[in-house]
Amino acid sequence: MSASISLTNLAWSTPDGRTLFSGLTLHFGRGRTGLVGRNGIGKTTLLKLIAGGLVPQTGEVSIHGRLAMLDQTVQAAADAAVADLFGVADGLALLRRAEAGLLVADDQVGIDWTLETRIARALRRFGLQLALDAPLTNLSGGQLTRAKLAALAFAKPDFALLDEPTNNLDRDGRAAVMAMLAEWQGGAIIVSHDRDLLETMDTIVELTSRGATSYGGNWSSYRARKAIELASARQQLADAERRVGALAHAAQRGQERKARKDRVGRNKGRRGDIPAIALGLRKAGSENTAGEAARLAERRRQQASEAVDAARQRIEILQPLAVALPSTGLSATKTVLEIDALSGGYQIGCPIVENFTLKLVGPERVAIGGPNGSGKTTLLSLITGGLPPWSGRVRIMTGFAMLDQQVSLLDRSVSIRDNFRRINPGCDENACRAALARFMFRADAALQIVSGLSGGQALRAGLACVLGGPAPPALLILDEPTNHLDIDAIEAVEAGLRGYDGALLVVSHDPAFLATIGITRWVQLQVPPRA
Incomplete structure (x- = not known):
């Protein structure tokens, strides 16, 4: 099979x-x-x-x-070492014993003499040259x-x-x-x-x-189909809303006709044109008919309302997140960031970032690129104070926010709503809920505890807390911001960042994202030599 x-x-x-x-x-x-x-x-x-x-x-x-x-x-x-990923610890141990002459000829029958060569070939396929005993924590x-x-x-x-x-x-x-x-x-x-x-x-x-x-x-085919589905859902919503409106209008006309008819009947009754017993029977019949019509109208209204709700839910699924950002007020001539001859790392004598210099002025958009292991995340930690530099100087001369891959600016023990109020202390409850709703944290969703969110939800919550307030920071530092976002959210963040008038310093391997947000300058890092 x-x-x-x-x-x-x-x-x-x-x-x-x-x-x-x-x-x-x-x-x-x-x-x-x-x-x-x-x-x-x-x-x-x-x-x-x-x-x-x-x-x-x-x-x-x-x-x-x-x-x-x-x-x-x-x-x-x-x-853990590299060899542990391949699940070949026993086979390697057997090879080592054979190489040391600790096995007799009969014991060498099951040895895979090509094992190390095949693993090295697999690693090279992904651009790696690693010793099998290399600690994974060094990667x-x-x-x-x-x-x-x-x-x-x-x-x-x-x-x-x-x-x-x-x-x-x-x-x-x-x-x-x-x-x-x-x-x-x-x-x-x-x-x-x-x-x-x-x-x-x-x-x-x-x-x-x-x-x-x-x-x-593929993806393009899927998106084309989804666009057709979204257009259909919007049409269904418009039709359902028109039906609700028509039913409401018809109900109003019916009530007005009944009121006129009842008024005529009461006038005739007062003049004595209709005997009292006939008037009572007519009133009872009218009430029965009116009650039946009201029940029918209510059923139709309920069905139409359910159709509207279903269409809206379908659009909610099909329609991407939308992000609109207020202005930062950043001047085009203001120096935002100065880095002079910055060096640092985690182990003395093995710098990861060495003699790095950079200056950002006004709403520049700078991407930090480079191969894996070149120190991009380490550089951001040095810039934002997460890692003390060995030498050099960093000056950030405006308000800034850093969104790392762990979204560590959020308190994981409390709700999204509480994080937003902490980060934006000037916002009242209504402004907080409206901002979170723009990032699709509506109603009870805003009360979710951060520790229970997926990686993508946590990053979206971080973006909401940083960008959703009344005064976004003039410098936004992002470390692989698209890593855990779904594609609709990525496209919405792209749209929001295109309208962001502050300075951006971004580490990302996503070329489509960087092209869309309008990067103006690239800074390329290289893997530092290892002793």
Whole structure:
């Protein structure tokens, strides 16, 4: 039987009772499937259910073939080495004993003498030259992701489950992922917001609060279909709203006619034109008829209102997030940031950033680029005070905000709403709720505790707290801002940042994002030489 994954009537709810899936049925065969959907909708959870890391509450996961999964985790155990990613510790130990002459000839029958060569080849495919005993804690996030991808390709599973595989990867690393998937002979399910990667998919599966829908073709084909669906949903909403209006107008006319008729009847009764008993019967009949008409009108109104609600919910799913930012008031001639001969790192004698100089004036938009391991995140830590410099000087001469990949400016123990009020102390409750609603944290969603959010939701909450206030900072420093956002949110943030009139300092490997937000200057870092 060929490799396949089947999900039947799958159900899963979060610990707080929020339903992610109910009656979800999907089938995956050979080919590359891009799994997309908004942050918090359950994409990573679905991969974990398939991989066996979670057990479905109801339903069944049926798998034919071997699986291997790449998760989003960029932390590594303190004692883990490169060899541990490949699961070959026993084979390497046997090789070492043979090389030391500790095995007799019969014991050497099961030795894989090509093991180290094949692992080195897999690592080189992703641009790495690493010793197998190299500690994983010495690797940057991008290098660790590359090493994990090399181990996955080395294992040659029937199905690859990849959760945001191009997060933390530089241009070469992204190209290596695409090359690997282009040659992939089995099945692959890829959760990704990388639009270039999604263009190479055979199928797009979208998860929404209503379930899952499969679209044949790549990202462009999917977007074209979605545009048609959005136009249809908007038309349905307009039709439903017109129907509600027409029913309300008809009900008003009916009430006015009844009032006129009742008034005529009362006048005749007072003049004695109609006997009292006939008048009473007419009144009772009128009331019965009116009651029946009212009940019918109410049923129609309820049906029309439900149609409006359904159309609005469909648009909510189809329509992207919209972000509008107030002005920072930054002058075009004001010096925002000065960095002079900055050097620093984590281990004395091994600088990661050395003699770095930069000046930002006015609303410049500067991208910090460079390969994995070149020190981009370290540089931002030195600039913002997270890491003390060894030498040199940093001067930030305006208000600023830093959004790192962990969104550490948020207090994870309290709600989004409480974080917003802390970061924007001048905002009242109405202004706070309106700002959070623009970032799709409406009503009770604004009361979610940050520790319970997905990575993408947390970053969206951080953006809401920093950019949603009445006076955004004049300098915004972003470290891989698109890593955990869904594509609709990325496009909305792009739209917002295009209208942002402050200065931007951005570390990102997403070329589409950088092009869209109008980067004006590139600063390229190089991997420092290692002793």
